[in-house]
Amino acid sequence: MKKYTIKDIAELAGVSKGTVDRVIHKRGKVSQKALDKVTKILGEIDYQPNPIARNLKNNKVYQIFVVLPDPKEDNFWAPCVEGVNQAVEEFRSFLVDIRLFFYKPTSTASFKEVNKKVLELEPDAVLLSPLFHKESISAVNNYRSAGIVVSTFNSQIVLEEAINYVGLDLYQSGRVAAKLMHTIVPDTHDIVICHFDETLNNAIHMQQKEKGFRDYFSELDGADYTILTLSVDQTNPDLSLVNFLKSQDKAFGFFVTTSKSYNLVEMLQGQRQKNIKVIGYDLLDENIDLLKKDMISFLIHQSPRTQTYLGLTYLIEHFLFNKEMPNKKLLPIGIVNSENLITYL
Amino acid sequence: MKKYTIKDIAELAGVSKGTVDRVIHKRGKVSQKALDKVTKILGEIDYQPNPIARNLKNNKVYQIFVVLPDPKEDNFWAPCVEGVNQAVEEFRSFLVDIRLFFYKPTSTASFKEVNKKVLELEPDAVLLSPLFHKESISAVNNYRSAGIVVSTFNSQIVLEEAINYVGLDLYQSGRVAAKLMHTIVPDTHDIVICHFDETLNNAIHMQQKEKGFRDYFSELDGADYTILTLSVDQTNPDLSLVNFLKSQDKAFGFFVTTSKSYNLVEMLQGQRQKNIKVIGYDLLDENIDLLKKDMISFLIHQSPRTQTYLGLTYLIEHFLFNKEMPNKKLLPIGIVNSENLITYL
DNA sequence: CCAAAAAATGTGCTCGAACACACAAAAAAA
DNA sequence: TTTTTTTGTGTGTTCGAGCACATTTTTTGG
Incomplete structure (x- = not known):
């Protein structure tokens, strides 16, 4: 010893x-x-x-910048900011300087611009939410050639060299949703996969989730589910399919691949159909409300708060204490119902 | 800045x-x-x-001892040991000395003895699994009067002064199980709460869980569930009630309040009853196996590994970096099915 | 009023790692 | 052999907090 x-x-x-x-x-x-x-x-x-003594002499204030969508544009990102604030609080007395940078989640130009600005400020590390795939790869490469450590969260991007990632296995989360659907809905129901989004930013996201969902059912034997896909552009909702569903007297199971489950429930609520089950993502206030009212059966928790908090913690402890960073931290896929909800808030 | x-x-x-x-x-x-x-x-x-400079001069090796049941006696505790090892690994280069002490989960005498031994060794802190309520209170008081910091995990004990706790809200976990049961089982089924245990160590545990479970259903209106309680002493199983259940052609939902769900499934498997749903606790290998085979619908994850890992992390960072310890850390109540299982392992 | 006691204040060392710098020893050039 | 250069080695300082101890200032009592 x-x-x-x-x-x-x-x-x-x-x-x-x-x-x-x-x-x-x-x-x-x-x-x-x-x-x-x-x-x-x-x-x-x-x-x-002794990592403590080593860092004492170093006496350098490490700058870590977090780049993510503006929570004012999409409330999904608000918990991420909380996670950042928690890390700031926890490491207040240490020599770290954590700063937030927001971009518009609907604009690749904004994403590029913010990353350019951050690059010029030359931080020691960047924690990045790589919403736009192509632009993210280029941003990461820029950071790397400037010797800046990059970690990502929330969605995975694939690069030649490994890149640190904290978040969910999205494909698997689709399978989890499928298993839940299978548990609560008999095959007399039709199943509808709903993609809700302003733009197609989340395309990869949603595809991975859909693939997981469909794979689960196709691997199933002895059950015959009908699975449809419904894409809804929120700014100009094409209600044709929704109207079709309303006109039917059939029972349905809905899987919403984004955090916009509440939108679906809203659209359907005119017609009080009893045999509808909804499974979605993310603990937004609107979703929580519907979960409590049993109008959403399950929500899958992506732990946005934990993603940024953990991502930052890894970076800070890497710099301050020479701790090793796991280069891929897959968080548990949280299944949330009305009763374990509070334990996730 | x-x-x-x-x-x-x-x-x-x-x-x-x-x-x-x-x-x-x-x-x-x-x-x-x-x-x-x-x-x-x-x-x-x-x-x-600067907590780093402060600790440098201190130059003291902090001794933190972990007291928990021997995983060889009950495999539930094996992940707790893993959590300890993870913390040991992570803080290897810091001035901390973490040691494990096992007691027999069936013997209060062993519990007392181990705590006496630990007390004599005068560590700086003890992370304790307070399995036996009365004895735990006395042990905690002994530690405290010797100026030893005590944290608890896995089950909560109530003392005048607050005591650090990392673990689940067990009452709430009962409610979570109830909600799940309600989701997958109609009220034409009877519901059976099963208490499986070698001894009555876990009495408080199981009572809290049962209370949460029953409370959920009694708050429900518009549904009429019949809920029975079944206590099974594993060493001398009184099969009368089980036999009764077997003889019935009714459908059942079982809620097992301990990690011994696999025992129940075993007991029932002679009679291939299709309309049986089981919800239990803990990701033991035997349970995992049955979860994958759909013979258990859901398992509630108590995060034993995280409990000890977090409990230790809090203590270490308290000593080394003067970080504040949360005096009650309630972990998320994980709902596990066959698909999100791997994300918890 | 001055010495002694008491109170207040400043200085200097420690912890461990890291690195600059001074110095010594060996090797190469004159 | 003497003077440079090269190479190897040890010493001393720094980081910030904490505390022992030395020094200065103030207060008290004869």
């Missing part, structure tokens, strides 16, 4: 702490004889440099 | 750092004039002592 210091090693090897330091950091200027002596000791004991 | 040091304050107030130190730590021996000057500056700026 003894913790060795550089001084201890120096004494054991019969050299000075400067020499030990040079050996450890491979700074050269060490004779073969001295190198052998120190290497021998290092092999015998388990030397762990 | 500027981080002030004692030296900064000393210069601003026109005194020496020694005087500032005496003011901050209220060590006295300071004139009214100097005190006023320093207090004024302290009021103007936001001084946060």
Whole structure:
């Protein structure tokens, strides 16, 4: 349990702490004889440099910038800001400077602009929500060539070199929804996958979720579900399919791939159909309300707050304490009903 | 964003750092004039002592001992040990010494003995699983009068002074199970609450869960469920009620309040009754197996691994970085089905 | 009024790692 | 052999907080 210091090693090897330091950091200027002596000791004991002392001398304020959509434009991002604030609070007395940068979730131009600005400010690390796939890859590459550490959250992007990611396995979350649907809805119901979004930003998101959902049912045997896909552009809602559904007296199960379940429920609420089950994503106030009223059966929790909080924590502890960062942290896919809801808030 | 040091304050107030130190730590021996000057500056700026520098001088190896049931006796505790190991790994290079102490979950004598041993070793903190209520209170009091910090996990005990706790709200977890049962089982089914345990250690546990479960249904209107309670002593299983259930051709929903769902399924599997739904606790291998086979509908995850990991993290960061410990950390009540299972492992 | 006691204040060292710099020893050039 | 250069080694300082101890200032009592 003894913790060795550089001084201890120096004494054991019969050299000075400067020499030990040079050996450890491979700074050269060490004779073969001295190198052998120190290497021998290092092999015998388990030397762990004291990360606290190391950082003390460093005495550098690490700048970590968080880039994400403006929660005023889409409330889904509000908990992410809370997660950031929690990290700020928790590391207030440490030498870190965390700043928030918002972009418009509907504008790739805004995304580019904000990333350009952040790049010019030369932070030590960026925690990024890579909403736009192509632009994100280019942004990440820019950061990297400037020697800036990049972590991502909420949606995964694929790059040659691994990139840190904190978030859900979206494909699997689709499967989770499917399993829940299968549990609460018999195959006499038709199942509708709903894509709700202002634009097609979330295209990859939604595709991954749909794929998981459909895969689950196609792997099923002994059950015959009909599964439809419905895309709704919120700004100009094409109600034809919805109207069709309303006209039917059939029972339905809806899987909403975005946080906009409440929109679907709104659209359907004129017609009081009893045999409708809705499964969606995210604990927005509007969704919570409907979950409590049993008009939504389950919500899948993407833990937005935890995503930014954890992402930041990993970065901070990496810089301050030389801790290793997991390069992929997949969060538990939370199934939320009206009763475990409060434990997630 | 500027981080002030004692030296900064000393210069601003026109005194020496020694005087500032005496003011901050209220060590006295300071004139009214100097005190006023320093207090004024302290009021103007936001001084946060650098926790890293503080701890450097301290240079103390903190001993934190974990007391929990032997996982060899009850496999439920194995993930707790993993959580401990994760914390050990993560803080390897810090000045902490974490040790495990096991007691027999069936023996209060063993519990007492282990706690006595730990008390004599005088650690700085103890993370305790307070399985036996009365004995736990006495153990906690002993630790406290010896100036040892105590945190608890997995089950809550009530004391005059608040005690740190990391774990589930068990009452609420009962309600979650009830909501799930209500979602998947119509009121033509009878519902059976099953208490499985070797001894009655878990009495409080199970009572809290049962209360939550029953409360949910009694608050329900427009549905008429019949709810029975079945206690099974595993060492000498009284099968009378089980036999009764088998003889019936009715459909049932079972809520198992312990991790022993697999025992129930075992007992019932002779009679292939289709209309049986089981909801239980904990991701034991046996339960996981049945969850995948759809013979258990949902498992409630108590996050044993996270409980010890978080409990330790709080203690370590409290000692090393003067971070505040939340005195009650209620973890999310995880609803697990066959698809989100892997995200919890 | 002055010495002694008491109170107030400042200085200096420690913790461990990191690195600059000074110095010493060996090797190369004169 | 002497003077440079090169290479190797050790010493000393820094970071910020905390506390022991030395020093200065003020107060008290004879």
